[in-house]
Amino acid sequence: MHDPRIDKLANLLLDHSCELKQGEKVLIEAFDLPEANLVAALVEGAAERGCVPLVSWKSNAVLRSLYRTATEESMKLAAQFEKDRMQAADAYIGIRGSANSSQFADVPHERMDLFQKHWWKPVHGSIRVPDTKWVVLRYPTDSFAQAANMSTAAFEEFYFEVCTADYAAMGKAQEPLVARMQAADRVRIIAPGTELEFSIKDIPVIPCNGERNIPDGEVFTAPVRDSINGVIRYNTQSRYQGTVFENIEFEFKDGKIVRAEANETEKLNAILDSDEGARYCGEWSLGTNNHVRHPMLDTLFDEKIGGSFHLTPGEAYEDADNGNRSRIHWDLVLIQREDYGGGKIWFDDELIREDGFFLPKDLQGLNTGL
DSSP, X not given: OOOHXXXXXXXIIIIIISOOOTTOEEEEXXXXXXXXXXXXXXXXXXXXXXXXXXXXXXXXXXXXXXXXXXXXXXXXXXXXXXXXXXXXXXXXXEEEOXXXXXXXXXXXXXXXXXXXXXXXXXIIIIIIHHHSEEEEEEOOOHHHHHHTTSOHHHHHHHHHHHHTOOHHHHHXXXXXXXXXXXXXXXXXXXXXXXXXXXXXXXXXXXXXXSSSEESOOEEEEOOOTTOOEEEEEXXXXXXXXXXXXXXXXXXXXXXXXXXXXXXXXXXXXXXXXXXXXXXXXXXXEEEOBTTOOSOOSOHHHHTTBTTEEEEEEBOOOGGGOOSOOOSOBOOXXXXXXXXXXXXXXXXXXXXXXXXXXXXXXXXXXXXXXX
């Protein structure tokens, strides 16, 4: 049965996110999708716009086998195939299903690290992110609905509503926050188990409203690399490389994570020891999407939660660069709304947000249901 919501989403991805122009090539990469409707709509929509669609359809069960048997040689060779394809593309649309979100849980860390180092970083970190017009998103599935504690039908309604939001209005509401972050030097954050300070002085500030992530709704920058001091306790679970981490706590000294604990402390520290930059942070971002209220163990949704922020160990983006380099980029979320324990954020000496609500008059538009 034809679903007009699929067409609306496909048009948004092609026109708003990728801004496809006639003659451009778009790589559509799909992982574990339950059906082909969105990919087919994207292929047909790209062709109608005079563009060249390319498709890669992947299975996480097959990728698990590749990762479990990985050698440095196999990862480098796979990356070469992927690099050639990515370099040929002007735009990239990545769509992930979730038949089993824990598919990689039993892949040894050292094998996943081979993937990160020799495949993900050279292809996505070094080509896709800086050199293509890219957007990534999830796809509604039964297991995704289960993670959100919703029925499949209710989750689909939520999914299409939040993914096809009024991103122009969102961008307008973000403008005053961008200006304040650009003018700020010191950031101070408190929450249960958290007391943290750092500088964002002279780091670019980027508003996100539907161009790179769907759904969207965040404004990000990066901390000055050596400026973070204090302790943070994240109150949102995070699935990384197939393992669910919770109760993550970091202690920082001059930007470096000098202590890291969680339910999986050994695995956590193994990830942070992947390279030198993994123990420093490459992004700090405020979530501004008030349609997304609760975690669902999916970073693309959880990092946009209204009243949240994420502080990210690892690689900095080139458009908000603090100089940190790593094959890790792990967005970890702390929700500061009152129903999650509350919290406060100051820019220099001004209290900007309390219990998830922006206080200055020019920022109060971000408290609405954008």
